[in-house]
Structures are given as structure tokens and as C-alpha cells.
Amino acid sequence: MDKLTLLEQEIAILKERNAKVDGNKAWETSLARKTSIAILTYFVVVLFFFVVQTPNPLINALVPVIGFILSTLSISLIKKLWIQHIYKK
Numbered sequence: 001m002d003k004l005t006l007l008e009q010e011i012a013i014l015k016e017r018n019a020k021v022d023g024n025k026a027w028e029t030s031l032a033r034k035t036s037i038a039i040l041t042y043f044v045v046v047l048f049f050f051v052v053q054t055p056n057p058l059i060n061a062l063v064p065v066i067g068f069i070l071s072t073l074s075i076s077l078i079k080k081l082w083i084q085h086i087y088k089k
Helices: 003-028 031-051 062-085
Strands: none
Touching: 003 031, 031 062
16 A cells, blocks of 8 residues: 555544544534533433422422523633633643
8 A cells, every 4th residue: 555545544534533523522512412411400300309209399400400501601701711811822
């Protein structure tokens, strides 16, 4: 196998890997991911609250979900400040 073919194969592998990494990055910051986590958290907490017989489980389960949503909203601001003031390269 000649060097050119080998280099082309390596470039193709790198492009494939980069596409996968880009997809993972996009998913990590997507509204779909945040929404699905919030919904799943709500249902798990509601189920738990029913099992332990907490009063008003449907309303009380909103507390951790709201906490999650607030944390996802504020984390991008914290990340931006961290990059500007701490991570500076």
C-alpha cells in the first residue's frame, strides 16, 4: 500500500471521528437533551415520591426539575466567565 493511500485512509478516519465528536458536542448542548433529562427526572422523582408517600408528589417533584433547568441556564454563563478569566491561553 502506498503512502498516499495510507494518508487518505487516515484522513478519512479522522474526518469520521471529528463528525462523531461534533455530534456529541451538539447533543450535550441541545435543548432536546435538556428537555429529555428534565422530563425523565420529573417522572423518576414523582415515582419515588409516590413510593415514599410524600404529600403532593406531582408538585413537589417540580423542585429538582426546576433546579436542573436553572443550572443548565446558568452553566453557560459560568463557562464563559471561566474561559475568559481562568482558562485564558
